Amino acid sequence: QVxxxxxxxxxxxxxxxxxxxxxxxxxxxxxxxxxxxxxxxxPGKGLEWIGYVYNRGSTKYNPSLKSRVTISLDMSKNQxxxxxxxxxxxDTALYYCARSGGEFxxxxxxxxxxxxxxxx
Amino acid sequence: xxxxTQSPDSLAVxxxxxxxxxCKSSQSVLYSSNNKNYLAWYQQxxxxxxxxxxxxxxxxxxxxPDRFSGSGSGTDFTLTISSLQAEDVAVYYCQxxxxxxxxxxxxxxxxxx
Numbered sequence: 001q002v003x004x005x006x007x008x009x010x011x012x013x014x015x016x017x018x019x020x021x022x023x024x025x026x027x028x029x030x031x032x033x034x035x036x037x038x039x040x041x042x043p044g045k046g047l048e049w050i051g052y053v054y055n056r057g058s059t060k061y062n063p064s065l066k067s068r069v070t071i072s073l074d075m076s077k078n079q080x081x082x083x084x085x086x087x088x089x090x091d092t093a094l095y096y097c098a099r100s101g102g103e104f105x106x107x108x109x110x111x112x113x114x115x116x117x118x119x120x
Numbered sequence: 121x122x123x124x125t126q127s128p129d130s131l132a133v134x135x136x137x138x139x140x141x142x143c144k145s146s147q148s149v150l151y152s153s154n155n156k157n158y159l160a161w162y163q164q165x166x167x168x169x170x171x172x173x174x175x176x177x178x179x180x181x182x183x184x185p186d187r188f189s190g191s192g193s194g195t196d197f198t199l200t201i202s203s204l205q206a207e208d209v210a211v212y213y214c215q216x217x218x219x220x221x222x223x224x225x226x227x228x229x230x231x232x233x
Contacts, residue, residue, distance in 0.1 A: 046224055046227060047215075100217075105217055
């Protein structure tokens with residue numbers, strides 16, 4: 001059974017970098033078969049795809065966030081991570097990691113999510 | 121970007137009755153080379169992540185009750201719950217995976233009347 005679990009700080013100051021990790025169990029992130037994804041959810045914008053990492057390190061990002069986002073793999077720990085720079089209050093959201101079966105595929109399963117608040 | 125618009129925003133249905141949620145894409149998500157619609161449906165209950173219900177517009181995920189069904193093609197899709205159960209109270213989302221960035225509908229809140 002594949003499971004994903006997000007971790008990281010729940011509070012980040014404006015202009016700083018948001019850093020989250022997704023720990024994966026039940027499958028290897030280095031298998032190359034899957035796209036490891038970050039999605040966020042806010043009351044205002046709903047569900048927003050942030051991007052994914054695949055094929056041992058290739059990435060694709062939402063153009064709306066591309067200049068500030070980095071998603072990477074840590075195969076030794078079976079994890080992948082999200083970094084979002086220069087955060088503002090608009091980046092306050094529930095952040096989910098999820099697995100996708102390919103570049104054009106659905107998301108399943110999802111982690112439980114982690115609430116990140118941007119505030120001084 | 122593909123804009124996904126769901127209707128209604130909220131819906132109240134009596135137990136045992138049919139619930140219908142619509143999703144309209146701003147562009148077709150039907151890929152002509154394989155005749156597949158790149159459209160998924162998710163269910164999100166309070167305090168939980170979205171759960172995949174349906175993919176390819178009409179294929180039920182394993183373990184999803186058969187009262188859930190998806191239909192439609194091109195730009196217009198429907199999620200139907202044939203006989204509403206109390207545990208179906210949730211927010212439902214459609215999502216297109218035809219084009220990047222992948223986009224979601226705004227959600228439809230389903231309640232018991």
